[in-house]
Amino acid sequence: MIIEIDFNSDEAIYIQLRNQIVFDIAREHIKDGDSLPSVRQLAMDLGVNMHTVNKAYAILKQEGYLQLDRRHGAVVAVNYDNKNIDCQIMREDMKMIVAEGICKGLSLEEMQLLLSQAYKEIKDIEKLFKN
Amino acid sequence: MIIEIDFNSDEAIYIQLRNQIVFDIAREHIKDGDSLPSVRQLAMDLGVNMHTVNKAYAILKQEGYLQLDRRHGAVVAVNYDNKNIDCQIMREDMKMIVAEGICKGLSLEEMQLLLSQAYKEIKDIEKLFKN
DNA sequence: TATGTGTTATAGCATTTATATAACAAAATA
DNA sequence: TATTTTGTTATATAAATGCTATAACACATA
Secondary structure, eight states, rough: OOOOOOTTTOOOOOHHHHHHHHHHHTTTSTTTEEEOOOOHHHHHHHOHHHHHHHHHHHHHHHSSEEETTTTTTEOOOTTTTTTTSSSSHHHHHHHHHHHHHHHTTOHHHHHHHHHHHHHHHHHHHHHHOOO | OOOOOOOOOOSHHHHHHHHHHHHHHTTHHHHHHOOOOHHHHHHHHHHHHHHHHHHHHHHHHHTTTTEETTTTEEOOOOOOTTTTTHHHHHHHHHHHHHHHHHHTTOOHHHHHHHHHHHHHHHHHHHHHHHH
């Protein structure tokens, strides 16, 4: 698991953490069932407070990416049956991006190209680590 | 121009304002060259402080959606040649959404369907106001 | 027993958010 | 000309958020 924090970013650390872990899961750098570092361990590795990591983990748990218990720590538990459950937030985020694209004069096809490029990028990184 | 603020939302008011105006431009409810209400007027209409509106306008200006001057107030100035200029942020946002989609087990095709649905939704609302 | 989990509580500090006034120069209007 | 309206800037205040520090708890493991 590779996580890099930009301390100069205007994005909150716990948000960066949450996003990077989601990316790591998406590119299968971490897979279902894998254990994540403990909140204290990861906090020490990143030079960050324990509560900041804990906050990220709690959000990921609430979003259905992780399961937390005292036995096995933080475990990746991606629910692949989630398709229809909580896509509402994703729909809204998508709508926001599409609105911005329209304002920039992008066509539907151009935006779908952007999407497939993003998809490829993630999958390619995945392959990169496999080889 | 229709703007609704959710005062109970965890999203900052000036962010909500910024997003709603982008939506209004996307659905052509406001068009290139149109004047927006003055910061004081809109603030009063929404029951919000002047500086909050000013912050939203300043961001929209910085992002290239508006032009501000004392002559005409806030004017929509969408640059349709922006396609390649500042798509980097959009690419990153897209990548984040795609990563989330992958984690939920969505295929590329399913995500592209979500995108085209979002596109239609915005365009349909536009038609609704035209009729 | 000692250590390592997630979890909770409290506190402090810096930054952000939103507000309230106030004032300015420039432009529009009466 | 005088008044109003524009964006803009400056201070100040209160509340919320982000991050840290320290400590403790119940539970599980070695």
